[in-house]
Amino acid sequence: MPGESQSRYDQKLVYVLKTSAAIFAEKGYHPTSIRDIARATGMSLSGLYYYFSSKEELLFLIQDYCFGTVLEESRRLLAGVDDPVRRLKLLIENHLNYFVNNMNEMKVLSHEANSISGDLFRKVNNKKRQYVDLAMGLVSEIAREHKVEGVDVRVATFSLFGMMNWIYNWYNPRKDVDAAGLSQNITALFLSGFLGGKAPQAEKIETGRESHLDRNVSVWQQ
Amino acid sequence: MPGESQSRYDQKLVYVLKTSAAIFAEKGYHPTSIRDIARATGMSLSGLYYYFSSKEELLFLIQDYCFGTVLEESRRLLAGVDDPVRRLKLLIENHLNYFVNNMNEMKVLSHEANSISGDLFRKVNNKKRQYVDLAMGLVSEIAREHKVEGVDVRVATFSLFGMMNWIYNWYNPRKDVDAAGLSQNITALFLSGFLGGKAPQAEKIETGRESHLDRNVSVWQQ
DNA sequence: TATATTATCGAACACTCGTTCGAAATTGTT
DNA sequence: AACAATTTCGAACGAGTGTTCGATAATATA
Numbered sequence: 001m002p003g004e005s006q007s008r009y010d011q012k013l014v015y016v017l018k019t020s021a022a023i024f025a026e027k028g029y030h031p032t033s034i035r036d037i038a039r040a041t042g043m044s045l046s047g048l049y050y051y052f053s054s055k056e057e058l059l060f061l062i063q064d065y066c067f068g069t070v071l072e073e074s075r076r077l078l079a080g081v082d083d084p085v086r087r088l089k090l091l092i093e094n095h096l097n098y099f100v101n102n103m104n105e106m107k108v109l110s111h112e113a114n115s116i117s118g119d120l121f122r123k124v125n126n127k128k129r130q131y132v133d134l135a136m137g138l139v140s141e142i143a144r145e146h147k148v149e150g151v152d153v154r155v156a157t158f159s160l161f162g163m164m165n166w167i168y169n170w171y172n173p174r175k176d177v178d179a180a181g182l183s184q185n186i187t188a189l190f191l192s193g194f195l196g197g198k199a200p201q202a203e204k205i206e207t208g209r210e211s212h213l214d215r216n217v218s219v220w221q222q
Numbered sequence: 223m224p225g226e227s228q229s230r231y232d233q234k235l236v237y238v239l240k241t242s243a244a245i246f247a248e249k250g251y252h253p254t255s256i257r258d259i260a261r262a263t264g265m266s267l268s269g270l271y272y273y274f275s276s277k278e279e280l281l282f283l284i285q286d287y288c289f290g291t292v293l294e295e296s297r298r299l300l301a302g303v304d305d306p307v308r309r310l311k312l313l314i315e316n317h318l319n320y321f322v323n324n325m326n327e328m329k330v331l332s333h334e335a336n337s338i339s340g341d342l343f344r345k346v347n348n349k350k351r352q353y354v355d356l357a358m359g360l361v362s363e364i365a366r367e368h369k370v371e372g373v374d375v376r377v378a379t380f381s382l383f384g385m386m387n388w389i390y391n392w393y394n395p396r397k398d399v400d401a402a403g404l405s406q407n408i409t410a411l412f413l414s415g416f417l418g419g420k421a422p423q424a425e426k427i428e429t430g431r432e433s434h435l436d437r438n439v440s441v442w443q444q
Numbered sequence: 445t446a447t448a449t450t451a452t453c454g455a456a457c458a459c460t461c462g463t464t465c466g467a468a469a470t471t472g473t474t
Numbered sequence: 475a476a477c478a479a480t481t482t483c484g485a486a487c488g489a490g491t492g493t494t495c496g497a498t499a500a501t502a503t504a
Binding site (some may be wrong): 155157 | 408
């Protein structure tokens with residue numbers, strides 16, 4: 001069966017991608033050498049090239065697989081839900097949940113977006129555009145439905161992405177609230193910020209957790 | 223007089239820093255070679271080393287000068303203002319104004335924060351910590367004063383920095399609202415988000431500008 | 445067990461990088 | 475004009491880079 005053989009190949013490819021993502025996340029894409037990856041994976045320098053054809057394609061494989069999963073999962077989650085507010089909440093929750101659970105890959109996706117070029121860049125960016133369009137469409141719908149005034153939809157959308165994607169710069173899973181708490185905080189922050197207190201934002205968020213205000217208030221280390 | 227001679231030196235140093243920041247911002251710190259900078263400045267490779275002792279110190283000089291200005295200006299602006307809400311508004315306004323007017327340097331500061339190491343890293347990070355402490359202190363005061371519940375101060379503060387620092391990824395001065403509009407939008411977004419509609423956020427923001435909702439709503443390109 | 449396919453490796457190549465150094469040119473000072 | 479200080483430069487060095495290639499090992503197939 002070719003299935004068995006392909007499974008072995010795929011397993012090792014995933015291992016290579018995961019290990020590479022961890023190193024890229026830690027020291028950056030450009031300063032990382034293929035020799036670093038060889039050392040970390042226990043493979044030889046040339047042996048790695050059996051799984052990718054260039055360093056840039058390695059970066060692409062990480063980004064493409066990672067973003068593909070986020071996009072796919074968000075569509076699956078949003079299917080069948082009509083209310084744009086509820087849809088946006090699900091998008092945020094999915095995004096942050098995936099981010100926290102795949103911090104290395106998401107950091108590489110966010111931080112090394114311009115370390116890739118040509119067709120590979122275009123492929124990743126197509127997915128990115130679809131994702132941004134999805135979110136901005138929701139923000140736009142909400143603005144129209146709730147007659148939001150004085151806030152630019154584009155600014156609001158990218159501010160939301162800023163809140164979410166910046167977390168790789170400060171989030172510490174051992175010190176901060178967990179993924180659910182993060183979703184709750186950022187969803188509340190954005191939604192009542194965007195709606196400006198004019199909407200029923202009192203509605204409890206799906207993942208109802210207790211307040212985390214008591215924790216970490218005096219801990220200011222970045 | 224040494225003043226005249228130092229002025230010439232300083233003038234050229236600033237020119238080198240500004241040119242380098244532009245290239246770092248465009249193609250990244252690591253992929254940029256000193257030869258790239260030599261070409262762009264019209265100087266020779268070795269001639270550049272009269273103005274810095276290593277590539278890493280060049281990055282440091284850009285970051286340190288840039289952040290020093292932001293920190294200094296913010297303290298100057300906040301001096302004499304007591305109300306924490308008003309103080310935070312001024313901080314946001316100053317941050318975004320400086321960001322928009324020095325996009326290259328601020329991108330290098332935000333995006334290349336970990337491209338520097340050792341003592342140089344520590345020096346920049348000290349200023350960064352002071353700045354974060356200042357902002358988080360304000361957010362904390364506001365939370366206490368307005369009895370904000372259900373939002374983690376640390377999450378809120380870094381979400382604010384996420385909104386502000388992410389702009390180098392999408393902001394286009396020819397397409398988007400100007401610096402004042404950006405401040406107004408993000409201030410409103412964060413404050414009514416954080417206060418959750420329970421405070422007098424109706425108060426007009428300093429830089430009173432008309433709404434920009436009508437612009438760019440259907441323009442979704444990243 | 446013999447054979448074909450998949451996977452791995454050592455060694456090397458061509459190239460770019462940051463940095464140095466002594467000399468030359470420019471500028472400022474008497 | 476003569477001298478000193480500042481500023482610039484060409485040429486080179488040593489180290490590290492991504493990638494290739496032919497051969498070898500490991501695995502699957504028959």
